Amino acid sequence: MGRKYYALTVAYGQSMIALLVVLNVFYPQYLNYTFIIFIVAMVIFTAITMRTQLKHIVGKEAKEIKEGKRLFSTDSKEVMAIQSTDTEVINELKPMFKATMTSFLSLIVLFVWYPLYFGYARSAASAEGVDVLTKVLVFLAGYEIPYASFMIINRLTQRSLREVVQVVTKYGVYDRGIVGTGITIKFPLNDNYSIKVNSRRKFMDIIMSRGRAKVRYRFYTRNLTRLIDIVKRYGNPKKIEFEK
Numbered sequence: 302m303g304r305k306y307y308a309l310t311v312a313y314g315q316s317m318i319a320l321l322v323v324l325n326v327f328y329p330q331y332l333n334y335t336f337i338i339f340i341v342a343m344v345i346f347t348a349i350t351m352r353t354q355l356k357h358i359v360g361k362e363a364k365e366i367k368e369g370k371r372l373f374s375t376d377s378k379e380v381m382a383i384q385s386t387d388t389e390v391i392n393e394l395k396p397m398f399k400a401t402m403t404s405f406l407s408l409i410v411l412f413v414w415y416p417l418y419f420g421y422a423r424s425a426a427s428a429e430g431v432d433v434l435t436k437v438l439v440f441l442a443g444y445e446i447p448y449a450s451f452m453i454i455n456r457l458t459q460r461s462l463r464e465v466v467q468v469v470t471k472y473g474v475y476d477r478g479i480v481g482t483g484i485t486i487k488f489p490l491n492d493n494y495s496i497k498v499n500s501r502r503k504f505m506d507i508i509m510s511r512g513r514a515k516v517r518y519r520f521y522t523r524n525l526t527r528l529i530d531i532v533k534r535y536g537n538p539k540k541i542e543f544e545k
Contacts, residue, residue, distance in 0.1 A: 311452070314452075317339055318441070318445065322437055322440045322441050325436075326426070326436045326437055329423065332419065336419075362485040363480045366475050366477045367475060368477070369475040369476045369478075370476045372475060372531050372535075373474035373527060374473040374474070375472055375521070375522050377471045377482075379521070379523065380469070380470050380471065383503050383504070387502050387503075387504070387521075389502065390466070390502075390519075394468075396461075396462055396464075396465070397465055397466070400458045400459070403458050404454070404455060404458065408451075411447045414446075414447050422439050426439055426440065462514065463513060463515065464517065465514070465516050466506075466519055467484070469481035469519060469520055472484075474528065474531055476488070481518070481520075484518060486507060486509075488537070489536055489537040490538050490539070492539060494510075494539075495510070495538065495540045496508065498542070498543050499545075500525060503521055503523060503525055504520060504522070505519075505532070507520070507532075
């Protein structure tokens, strides 16, 4: 879904930009509203695609897994209580926090860019003797420059995240797999998964490798021994490593 979602996002973004450029060129009186339309449309599109993606990835597999026998479960209160005593997790979550802040700052730059640039664009496009093609290029640059910058920053940020820790705040373990907050993991585990256990910090990480990137799904629990036994028996992991 990664490449498909990325291609769909780019196609949608370019379609929106083309529509807004047409509005700016032929209906300049609505210039102050086009940015609002662009932002609202992108937010709605992102929400719909993320919901669809999660429904496809999590919903279908979760239903299949939950048809099996539930063997273990942990609620969010227990997970948060244990996580609050794990002082080392803060450093592990910093890369994701930095990536989120970078994306947020990119949005702030976008909000600053629009009034500054389009004030110039309005004057340039309304000058006497300016043809339609020039107007199109002026307004197109106003959208394409921040859009391209935002996409590049996001891609570079994603590539820089070699390893991401995702704490699963609520989960149930079944004989067919694990269903947690925003994730599903089917049993038996394939070769893309490995397991690391830290008894001192009371968690088990199920690590999924995607090329160079790794996602560590973290499962905190007070009954770590039972969780490990169940995953060993039904998940049949290829490798389990115990951290000190």
